[in-house]
Amino acid sequence: MPILVKGLKMLQMRNVNAYYGRVQALKGISLHVLPGEIVCLIGANGAGKTTILRSISGLLDVLDGEIRFNGTRLTDLAPDQIVRLGISHVPEGRQLFGPLTVIDNLRLGAYQRYRRSNRSQIQKDIEYVFQLFPLLEARASNLAGTLSGGEQQMLAIGRALMSRPKLLLLDEPSMGLAPMVAREIFEVIKDLREGGTTILLVEQNARMALSLADRGYVLETGKIIIEGPSAELLENREVKRAYLGKGRKGFFE
Amino acid sequence: MGAKNRISLGVLVGGLVLLPLFMRNPYYIGVMVFIGLYSLITIGLSLLMGYAGQISLGHAAFFATGAYTSGILTTKAGFAPVPAFFTAILLTACVAFLIGIPTLRLKGHYLAMATLGFGQIVYIILNASVEFTGGPSGFGEIPRIQLGSILIESQISRYCLVWSLVILVLIFSLNLINSRVGRALRSIHGSELAANAMGVNTSKHKIQVFVLSAIYASMAGSLYAHFVTFISPSSFDLKFSILVVTMVVVGGMSSVWGALVGTFLLGLLPELLRNFRDYDILVYGFVLLLIMVFTPEGLIGLIDRLKGAQEKRSLKAQAKLS
Amino acid sequence: MGGSGILQLIFSGITIGSIYGLVAVGFDIIYNCTGIINFAQGEFVMLGGMIMISLVGAADLPMWISFPIAVFAVTLIGALFERLCIHPLKKPSILTLIIITIAASILFKGGAMFAWGKQTFSLPHFSSERPISIFGATILPQTVWILGFIAVVVLLLAFFFKATMVGKAMRACAANRSAASLVGVNVKEIVLLSFALSAAIGAVAGIIIAPIALMDYERGMILGLKGFSAAVLGGLGNPVGAVVAGFLIGIVEALCAGLLSSHYKDAVALIVLLAVLFIRPSGLFGSLEASRLKKF
Numbered sequence: 001m002p003i004l005v006k007g008l009k010m011l012q013m014r015n016v017n018a019y020y021g022r023v024q025a026l027k028g029i030s031l032h033v034l035p036g037e038i039v040c041l042i043g044a045n046g047a048g049k050t051t052i053l054r055s056i057s058g059l060l061d062v063l064d065g066e067i068r069f070n071g072t073r074l075t076d077l078a079p080d081q082i083v084r085l086g087i088s089h090v091p092e093g094r095q096l097f098g099p100l101t102v103i104d105n106l107r108l109g110a111y112q113r114y115r116r117s118n119r120s121q122i123q124k125d126i127e128y129v130f131q132l133f134p135l136l137e138a139r140a141s142n143l144a145g146t147l148s149g150g151e152q153q154m155l156a157i158g159r160a161l162m163s164r165p166k167l168l169l170l171d172e173p174s175m176g177l178a179p180m181v182a183r184e185i186f187e188v189i190k191d192l193r194e195g196g197t198t199i200l201l202v203e204q205n206a207r208m209a210l211s212l213a214d215r216g217y218v219l220e221t222g223k224i225i226i227e228g229p230s231a232e233l234l235e236n237r238e239v240k241r242a243y244l245g246k247g248r249k250g251f252f253e
Numbered sequence: 254m255g256a257k258n259r260i261s262l263g264v265l266v267g268g269l270v271l272l273p274l275f276m277r278n279p280y281y282i283g284v285m286v287f288i289g290l291y292s293l294i295t296i297g298l299s300l301l302m303g304y305a306g307q308i309s310l311g312h313a314a315f316f317a318t319g320a321y322t323s324g325i326l327t328t329k330a331g332f333a334p335v336p337a338f339f340t341a342i343l344l345t346a347c348v349a350f351l352i353g354i355p356t357l358r359l360k361g362h363y364l365a366m367a368t369l370g371f372g373q374i375v376y377i378i379l380n381a382s383v384e385f386t387g388g389p390s391g392f393g394e395i396p397r398i399q400l401g402s403i404l405i406e407s408q409i410s411r412y413c414l415v416w417s418l419v420i421l422v423l424i425f426s427l428n429l430i431n432s433r434v435g436r437a438l439r440s441i442h443g444s445e446l447a448a449n450a451m452g453v454n455t456s457k458h459k460i461q462v463f464v465l466s467a468i469y470a471s472m473a474g475s476l477y478a479h480f481v482t483f484i485s486p487s488s489f490d491l492k493f494s495i496l497v498v499t500m501v502v503v504g505g506m507s508s509v510w511g512a513l514v515g516t517f518l519l520g521l522l523p524e525l526l527r528n529f530r531d532y533d534i535l536v537y538g539f540v541l542l543l544i545m546v547f548t549p550e551g552l553i554g555l556i557d558r559l560k561g562a563q564e565k566r567s568l569k570a571q572a573k574l575s
Numbered sequence: 576m577g578g579s580g581i582l583q584l585i586f587s588g589i590t591i592g593s594i595y596g597l598v599a600v601g602f603d604i605i606y607n608c609t610g611i612i613n614f615a616q617g618e619f620v621m622l623g624g625m626i627m628i629s630l631v632g633a634a635d636l637p638m639w640i641s642f643p644i645a646v647f648a649v650t651l652i653g654a655l656f657e658r659l660c661i662h663p664l665k666k667p668s669i670l671t672l673i674i675i676t677i678a679a680s681i682l683f684k685g686g687a688m689f690a691w692g693k694q695t696f697s698l699p700h701f702s703s704e705r706p707i708s709i710f711g712a713t714i715l716p717q718t719v720w721i722l723g724f725i726a727v728v729v730l731l732l733a734f735f736f737k738a739t740m741v742g743k744a745m746r747a748c749a750a751n752r753s754a755a756s757l758v759g760v761n762v763k764e765i766v767l768l769s770f771a772l773s774a775a776i777g778a779v780a781g782i783i784i785a786p787i788a789l790m791d792y793e794r795g796m797i798l799g800l801k802g803f804s805a806a807v808l809g810g811l812g813n814p815v816g817a818v819v820a821g822f823l824i825g826i827v828e829a830l831c832a833g834l835l836s837s838h839y840k841d842a843v844a845l846i847v848l849l850a851v852l853f854i855r856p857s858g859l860f861g862s863l864e865a866s867r868l869k870k871f
Contacts, residue, residue: 057757078763079756079759080756088757089757091753091754095754096754097746097751097754097755098751100743100746100747107743108740108744108758109758111740111744112759114740160758163758163759302670308670310677355852356852358853360669361669361670361673362611362673363807363852365614365673366612366803367848367852367853370804370848371845373800373841373845374842374846377838377839377842377845378842380838495677495681498677499678534681534684535681535682538679538684538685539678539682541677541678542660545674545678546660546664546675
C-alpha cells in the first residue's frame with residue numbers, strides 16, 4: 001500500500017447535481033474524503049446516500065458539478081475505468097453474480113488485473129479474503145446465490161477488495177443482517193482501515209456508523225445539512241433527535 | 254378532435270380532392286390507390302403501436318384474411334362484393350380476437366415473435382390448402398365492386414372509394430384517440446402497471462385496438478382483392494407485415510399523422526427507386542435502420558424536435574433582448 | 576411405414592434439429608448479455624453458408640481454409656452490426672431494438688441478393704456422399720460431420736463460459752449488468768463480443784448445413800424463426816435447453832413431414848413457438864421464477 005500524504009484530498013465532490021428521470025436526487029453536493037479516513041453518510045431512506053456512491057462509481061451520470069479522485073476527473077469515465085483508478089463499490093443489496101461460484105465471484109473482482117498482473121498475485125489476494133472471512137473459504141465452490149445474507153455481504157466486500165482499491169465505497173453493509181453478523185462485518189471494516197484502505201460508508205444505523213467513522217455528513221432530501229467529526233455529530237442535538245433516537249441502540253455500547 | 258387535427262384533416266381532404274384535377278395520368282392515380290390501401294392498415298397499426306405500445310409483425314395475415322374471404326365468397330359462394338366485405342370484417346375480427354387474447358398477454362420481443370409466427374402460419378396455410386386458396390399460384394376472376402349503378406373499375410373510381418374509406422377511418426380513429434378509450438390507451442403505453450393500478454382494464458383495451466387494427470387491414474384486403482381481381486400468397490408474406498410496420502415507424506409512431514406521412518413516403522419510394530428493381534429492399538432496410546438509430550421517434554418526431562429547438566432558441570433570444 | 580422408415584425420419588430430424596439448436600444458442604448468447612432478441616440471427620446463418628459456398632466454389636479454396644475465413648467474415652459482420660447500429664443507441668426502447676434488428680436482417684438479405692443474386696447454391700459434402708447404413712436406416716456422412724461440429728462447438732462454448740475469465744465476465748453480465756461494470760468489466764465490450772460470438776456460431780451452422788440444405792439469400796429468415804422457436808422452447812437464455820429443444824423441434828418436424836403432410840412442415844416450429852408462448856413462456860427448461868424477471 002503506498003504511503004499517502006495526509007491532508008491531500010483523495011476524493012472530492014463539488015456542487016454535484018444529479019437526476020433520476022425528472023426527480024432531482026442530488027442538489028449541489030460537496031464533500032471530500034482524505035486518505036486513510038473512514039467517512040460516513042447518514043440520512044433517511046431516499047436522502048441521496050446511495051445516489052452519491054452511484055455517481056462516484058459511474059453508475060449514474062451527474063448533470064453538473066465535478067467529482068475528482070486523486071486529481072482525475074471521474075465525471076466522464078465509465079464504471080470500469082473508475083475501477084481501474086482504484087475505486088471499488090460494494091453496492092446496496094450485495095449484487096452478487098448469483099449463478100456463479102463464490103470463487104468465480106472473487107476472481108471477477110480482479111477482472112481488470114487478469115490482463116496485467118500474474119495469477120499467483122491474484123491467488124494470494126483470494127487467500128487474503130479467505131483470511132478476512134473464513135466462512136467463505138468453506139463455500140468457495142458453492143453458487144453465490146445460495147449463500148446466507150451475511151455470507152453474501154462478506155462475499156460482496158471480498159469481491160470489491162479483489163481489485164485492490166484505494167477507496168472502498170460501502171453501501172449499507174449491515175442491512176438485513178443479524179446483529180452478531182453485522183458486528184463481524186464492522187470488525188472487518190476496522191481491520192481494513194488499519195490496513196490503509198480509505199472508506200466511504202453509507203449506513204442507516206447512524207450510531208454504529210459514527211462510532212466507526214472519523215467524520216460524517218448528514219443528508220436530507222438530496223442536500224448535506226450537517227457535517228463534522230463523528231464525535232461532534234454524536235453530540236449534535238439535531239442528529240441525536242433525528243437519527244440517534246432511544247430505539248436506535250448501536251452494537252458497540 | 255383538436256383544432257390541429259381538424260386543420261390537418263382539412264388539408265388532407267383538400268389535397269385529395271385537388272390531386273386528380275392536376276394529375277391526369279391513371280398510373281399515378283393507381284399509385285395513390287395503393288397508398289390509400291396501405292394507409293388503412295397503417296392507421297390501425299399506429300393506434301396499436303403508438304398509442305397502445307404493442308407491436309404486430311403479423312398484419313399481413315389480417316390483410317390476407319380480408320382479401321381471401323372476399324375473394325372466395327364472391328367467386329365460390331355467390332356473394333356480392335359488399336356483403337362479402339362485411340363478412341370478411343366479421344371473420345377477421347373473430348380471428349384477431351381469438352389470437353389477441355393469448356398474444357397480447359406477451360410483451361416486447363415475445364409479442365413481436367408471436368405475431369410474426371402467427372403471420373407465417375397463415376402464410377403457410379394459404380400456400381398449403383390448395384383446394385380453397387389455389388395454393389401458391391392463387392386464384393383470379395374476383396368480381397369488381399358494384400355500388401348502385403357505379404362499377405368500381407377505373408383508377409379514379411377506386412381512388413374515390415379507397416380514400417373516402419381512409420378519411421372515415423381516420424376520423425373514427427382521431428375521435429377514438431381523444432375519447433376515454435384513447436386516454437386509457439396512452440396510459441398503457443406509459444406504464445401498464447400504473448394504468449392497471451388506476452383501474453384501467455389494460456388487456457381489454459389492448460384487444461379492442463388489436464381487433465380494430467385487424468378490421469382496418471381486412472377492409473384494405475377486401476378492396477385489394479376486388480381491385481386487382483387476382484390474389485396469391487406472395488402478396489401477404491412477412492415482407493408485407495414488415496413494410497407496414499416500417500411505414501408507421503418512419504413517419505413516427507406517436508401520431509396517426511406520422512403513420513400517414515410514412516405511408517406516403519414509402520408508398521412513393523418504389524416509384525423513385527424504379528431503377529433499383531429488386532434491390533429496393535436494400536434501400537428500405539437502410540432507411541429503416543437510419544431512422545431508428547438516429548431518430549427513433551420518426552420523421553414527425555424529428556420535425557417536433559427541430560421545432561422545439563427553434564422555440565427554445567427564440568425564447569433565449571427574447572430573454573436576451575429583455 | 577416401418578420402423579426403419581421412422582428411424583430414417585428421426586435421423587433427418589436430428590440433423591436439421593442440431594442446426595436449429597445452434598441458431599438458438601446464438602439467440603441466447605445475445606439475449607443473456609443484452610436482453611435483445613436479434614431478429615437478424617438467421618441472416619448470420621445464411622451469410623455463413625453463402626460466403627463458404629463462394630470461397631469453395633468461385634474462389635476454389637480448399638474447405639479447411641474456407642471454413643475459418645467464412646466464420647471470421649461473418650463474425651466481423653456481426654461485430655460491425657453491433658458497433659454501428661446497437662452501440663450508438665442511448666436508452667433504446669424494446670420496440671426500437673426489435674425494429675433495428677429487423678432492419679438489419681432486411682439489409683443483410685438485400686446485400687446477399689445483391690452479391691449472389693436469387694439463385695440457389697449448394698456446397699459439396701465435407702467427405703464422401705455414400706450413405707452409411709444403421710439399423711436399416713441410412714445417414715449421410717455429412718450428418719456425422721454436422722453432429723461432430725455441434726459437439727465441438729458446444730464443448731468449446733462450455734469451456735469458454737466455465738473456464739475463461741472473459742466467458743465468466745459474460746456470465747456475470749448476464750446475471751447482473753451493473754454489478755459487472757462495478758467489478759471493472761467493460762460491459763460495452765462484452766455486448767460487442769456477444770454479437771461477434773453469436774454471429775460466429777450462426778456462421779458455423781450455415782456452413783455445416785449448406786451441403787445438405789440448399790442455400791439462397793432468403794434462407795436466413797425461416798432458419799432464424801425455427802431457431803428462435805427452439806430458444807423459446809428451451810427457455811430463453813438457457814443454451815443447454817436450446818440445443819435439446821432444437822433436436823426436439825427437428826424430430827417433430829421431420830416426423831410431421833414424413834407421416835402427415837410436407838406442406839405444413841414449416842408450420843410445426845411456429846405452432847410449437849406459439850404454444851410455448853401462450854402456455855409456458857419460460858419454456859421446458861426455464862424456471863418460472865427466473866422467467867418472472869424477464870420481460871414477456
